[in-house]
Amino acid sequence: MIVHTRRDPRLGEFALRTLDPEGDARLLCRWLTHPKAAFWQMLDADEAGVVAEYRRIAADPHHDAYLGLWRGVPAFLAERYDPARVELAGRYAARPGDVGMHFLCAPTDTPVPGFTRAVLTTVLDWLFADFTVHRVVVEPDLRNAAVHARNAEVGFTVVGPLVLPTKTALLSTCTRERFRAATGHPEGPAR
Template identity: 40%
Template sequence: MSVTVRPVDPTADAALLHAWVTQPRAAFWGMSDHTVEEVALVYGWIRDQAHLAAYLLLVDHQPLGLLHTYDPELDEIGEWYDRASGDVGVHLFLADDPRRAGRTPEVLAAGLDFLAHLPGCRRLVFEPDARNAASVGLLERLGCTRGPLVELRTSIAEKPAQFFFMDRDRARQVARTLGTGGAS
């Protein structure tokens, strides 16, 4: 049993991603009204941007999570908090899939380890919708440092965003703990 990370293939993964992002629980992802074709276009656009990336988290070759990364120095979200050199912006989505049962710590460990080893990464930046209690709670349990709460308004999203930060060393430590079955 293993957890791996691979880049999203916008065409091949569009139907899967569409099934995830159009579920009611994914309302905060902001794509609930998208068609499969529109999801493919969004992920194609992400792939083509130098400062953005999208990755699938796979357990035994089954996709169970999604990571988006962005460079806050180039992305407009970076204008809403005190940016630092080496920041990597992160959006995380975990699939509501029975195959993830009991494996969530491993999925999170693989994702955090992957992110912490990105070239130049010094700190992870998360900005979930403050109304998304599940995401806020997860980031708190992972030991992220709470940052500012802002009324984020960008070309893509408008939301009350609660920023959280995790430095690279903490991300590696949490990944090791989660990967060995430690509590999240």
């Protein structure tokens, strides 16, 4: 089921649909075991492990996963979670209206300039389309310089390092206002 669409002025149509743990497992396994996905910590996963992980997420009332489409073709993964209950529970100063987010662009041999920013803009556009969301919270690995740069481009502000059980993260947040200012959409979420 498609939950959100956005037309990027340069790259065209992006969409998010509910992830199917069984049906999408083979594709996700290729993405998550690719060296580009090292920070997802699933390089050794097999298809059964991917199914188990995304069934677990689907069963969690505070965590959801979505397959991202570009021009109708699977091209990225997005997760939405309640950071006060999942991932960051008790580890940061949670506020009402916070939502956590992860994203992963599919590995490719032919990178498209601006693609990752368009994906991230699409995911934030989707999250901020829910007007109960006031702030998006992310906790990428401290060593993931590429994602920190992309996050800054769309309005994230660094809070600081945060030691988690599996990594040292760089906790960052983005408000609707900072997202609008950074992406040039002062009247509302980008469409």
